Amino acid sequence: MYQQVLEYLFESNVKVKILKFLFRNSPGYFTIDEFKRHTQESPKKIKNELENLEKVGLIKSKIIKIQK
Amino acid sequence: MKRKTKKKIKVVKIKKRKMKAKKFVVKKTKPKTKKKIGEKRKVLKKEKTKKVVKSKPLVAVKKKAKKITLKSTVHYYLNTDFDFYNELRALILKSSVASNQKLIKRIAKLGKIKLAITSGVFLNLSGSAIADLLIVGEDIDKQKLKNFLKNIEVEVGKEIIYVVMNQEEFSYRRAMFDRFLRLLLEGPHEAIIDKIGV
Numbered sequence: 481m482y483q484q485v486l487e488y489l490f491e492s493n494v495k496v497k498i499l500k501f502l503f504r505n506s507p508g509y510f511t512i513d514e515f516k517r518h519t520q521e522s523p524k525k526i527k528n529e530l531e532n533l534e535k536v537g538l539i540k541s542k543i544i545k546i547q548k
Numbered sequence: 549m550k551r552k553t554k555k556k557i558k559v560v561k562i563k564k565r566k567m568k569a570k571k572f573v574v575k576k577t578k579p580k581t582k583k584k585i586g587e588k589r590k591v592l593k594k595e596k597t598k599k600v601v602k603s604k605p606l607v608a609v610k611k612k613a614k615k616i617t618l619k620s621t622v623h624y625y626l627n628t629d630f631d632f633y634n635e636l637r638a639l640i641l642k643s644s645v646a647s648n649q650k651l652i653k654r655i656a657k658l659g660k661i662k663l664a665i666t667s668g669v670f671l672n673l674s675g676s677a678i679a680d681l682l683i684v685g686e687d688i689d690k691q692k693l694k695n696f697l698k699n700i701e702v703e704v705g706k707e708i709i710y711v712v713m714n715q716e717e718f719s720y721r722r723a724m725f726d727r728f729l730r731l732l733l734e735g736p737h738e739a740i741i742d743k744i745g746v
Binding site: 496497499500503504505509539540543544546 | 620704
């Protein structure tokens, strides 16, 4: 099988990494920091892709207040 | 005698302290006596500004402490009502496994590898395996192993459960029918590198 099929189909490494991470850990809520740690990409790129995916409707966002 | 000497020392100490205090006071009062009225005002102004500066950080610190207690963060999650959710899920989960050839190359670089077995995530099993990766070998570079695992975790998109042991431990565990090895070898698995002959 040709390598990195998904990367070529979606035309973005970051997007595929994000999608893989989300689908592998499917019922879960993640912050940008966690995406950064698991995908090792810059937070700017991650944020861009997340916003795009949110526009399409595949991803939803939620503001959660955490006590620290 | 001892008591007396102690008392004496105490008295001397107190005197010294008083002297110090007096000296300090004298130093403070000196500029006041020397400087003119205008300069006095300046000094007073300076002191006022200093006081204000000192009082500010205290307030700021208190505010910060309050802020930390309630931290709002944006969390992202998958929308399961998305039109192509199931199709996308199948597509991504099917193709996201790292290819075996790549894995073999990378694992072989870690040291003298005798055996490498993949299971769990690598075979698209959902959480049934005890470990995802078993590596048996000698002289394994820990730093390289760390980097390797980090890379693979990024590629797979999930934390990997891995076990590393040398050949002695492996043969010992195998001889005594160790539970962990038995479950791993009886379950679905794939030996990518096999120089022992499992």
